[in-house]
Amino acid sequence: GDSVTQMEGPVTLSEEAFLTINCTYTATGYPSLFWYVQYPGEGLQLLLKATKADDKGSNKGFEATYRKETTSFHLEKGSVQVSDSAVYFCALRDTDKLIFGTGTRLQVFP
Amino acid sequence: DAGVIQSPRHEVTEMGQEVTLRCKPISGHNSLFWYRQTMMRGLELLIYFNNNVPIDDSGMPEDRFSAKMPNASFSTLKIQPSEPRDSAVYFCASSFSSQETQYFGPGTRLLVL
Numbered sequence: 001g002d003s004v005t006q007m008e009g010p011v012t013l014s015e016e017a018f019l020t021i022n023c024t025y026t027a028t029g030y031p032s033l034f035w036y037v038q039y040p041g042e043g044l045q046l047l048l049k050a051t052k053a054d055d056k057g058s059n060k061g062f063e064a065t066y067r068k069e070t071t072s073f074h075l076e077k078g079s080v081q082v083s084d085s086a087v088y089f090c091a092l093r094d095t096d097k098l099i100f101g102t103g104t105r106l107q108v109f110p
Numbered sequence: 111d112a113g114v115i116q117s118p119r120h121e122v123t124e125m126g127q128e129v130t131l132r133c134k135p136i137s138g139h140n141s142l143f144w145y146r147q148t149m150m151r152g153l154e155l156l157i158y159f160n161n162n163v164p165i166d167d168s169g170m171p172e173d174r175f176s177a178k179m180p181n182a183s184f185s186t187l188k189i190q191p192s193e194p195r196d197s198a199v200y201f202c203a204s205s206f207s208s209q210e211t212q213y214f215g216p217g218t219r220l221l222v223l
Binding site: 036041042043044045046049089093096097098099100101102103 | 141152208
């Protein structure tokens with residue numbers, strides 16, 4: 001079945017460092033891809049999405065490009081802030097259901 | 111916009127008790143999803159509804175779990191009887207349709223002793 005694999009966390013960075021969180025997927029069809037973010041004590045919020053190959057999703061300085069050839073959707077940000085500390089989930093949707101990765105915790109220190 | 115509303119935010123109960131979690135989706139949304147989040151299994155879809163009708167309940171772990179959506183603005187997830195392994199955070203999400211972006215509630219943190 002469809003699945004999403006994310007890099008293990010936690011990822012620990014200093015403020016203004018470059019961020020990459022790897023995400024790869026397995027799907028039989030042509031899924032839409034998503035990054036959700038979960039701040040402590042809160043529900044998940046959609047961060048960005050891409051619906052077809054080569055699409056780039058972007059929001060709040062974060063970017064991810066839908067790479068069909070490598071079945072990847074890596075999350076990047078050029079300069080992280082302490083306020084970006086959260087858990088990041090990669091997800092795919094093929095039909096109606098979202099399938100999530102296990103999440104990657106990001107910790108940013110001043 | 112109030113967003114998705116869940117209650118209670120925290121629930122502590124004893125094994126064997128009945129637990130009812132509640133969700134009010136965003137007004138105008140036609141799809142509603144129940145998820146469970148645990149350290150061991152991550153985020154799992156339990157069940158989802160379109161226009162108040164259950165579409166896929168294959169994620170519901172066992173007969174102890176049941177979900178209803180009596181109208182477009184309210185859904186419940188019931189566990190009877192509860193067990194310690196049901197301890198988790200339960201999220202409700204809603205969307206305009208099952209193909210649209212899902213908006214999550216803040217979750218209910220359940221602890222079964």
